[in-house]
Ligand SMILES: *[C@@H]1O[C@H](CO)[C@@H](O)[C@H](O)[C@H]1NC(C)=O
């Protein structure tokens with residue numbers, strides 16, 4: 240009898256300690272576009288999906304997962320650095336029960352700040368819908384651990400949002416004389432995008448997010464797709480570079496305003512432009528043979544069309560900065576996440592992720 244009781248106490252202790260451990264691991268939520276989508280689009284009727292080989296060729300399963308990468312993508316590597324399992328796509332049927340407490344990835348390839356961005360991809364999860372799903376997620380977690388614990392989980396979580404690139408490459412510059420480019424000059428378009436983005440981020444705050452990494456756009460004019468379509472001699476396209484140069488500083492300024500409004504450094508800007516430019520301007524220093532030619536693709540710079548089983552494929556993916564015409568290889572993503580973790584204020588403003596993880600260590 241006494242031994243049975245001791246055993247029960249022991250088991251109870253075990254249950255309690257696992258519960259504490261679960262509730263203290265930091266959850267991770269991801270919003271945005273194909274740079275961070277880890278498979279949601281595979282569940283949708285859209286053309287914007289990475290569900291065919293050779294996508295995933297260097298993933299542990301060596302199979303396509305919906306990530307626009309040869310292997311892991313940026314959110315996976317952030318999870319790795321936090322010591323947590325990668326988040327599941329929100330639409331994945333296996334995202335139930337305790338797995339919900341790890342967080343979720345709501346991102347969807349092709350989307351942008353604006354609702355009309357990515358319309359050519361048909362059925363994708365626009366950002367307002369991603370935020371609705373975040374709300375639905377919280378209702379589901381509430382049935383599991385209660386409202387107070389759910390709020391705590393969300394408040395203490397790390398959030399990543401990557402948006403904006405598609406509003407240029409898949410909207411304003413998608414075709415010559417696009418509707419948006421007839422409506423706005425480039426500087427006016429950027430001035431239109433920024434307040435729209437600000438509303439999205441304010442909504443994310445309203446939904447409980449308190450630590451949000453916000454990436455600016457990378458050097459859009461330097462991706463193999465743009466080198467193939469818009470560049471004369473392999474130089475980064477100046478027009479798309481100008482779009483980044485206008486958008487990024489205004490984004491940083493807007494994040495500063497939101498932080499002032501909320502009285503805390505909720506929003507951290509990640510300078511994706513600088514992070515990419517380092518290895519684009521000096522690929523050799525980072526172990527790459529090229530930063531112009533995509534590993535998988537066809538045409539000049541392997542920059543035309545999609546990466547498919549029929550495309551050219553490089554032998555050593557780790558030697559290429561770009562995996563496909565638009566997206567970094569896993570190796571490049573690792574260089575980017577290293578800057579997320581330990582970069583100076585030129586890369587991470589006002590602080591880097593290793594500082595955040597230490598500060599928020601409850
Ligand atoms: C985008 O669509 C959503 C859902 O229909 C709507 O709530 C939102 O206001 C729209 N955004 C813009 C900028 O029109």
Ligand SMILES: *[C@@H]1O[C@H](CO)[C@@H](O)[C@H](O)[C@H]1NC(C)=O
Pocket residue numbers: 580581582583584589590591593594
């Ligand atoms: C970034 O991380 C490094 C390493 O942890 C740290 O020494 C440095 O002070 C951090 N910089 C900022 C601005 O937070």
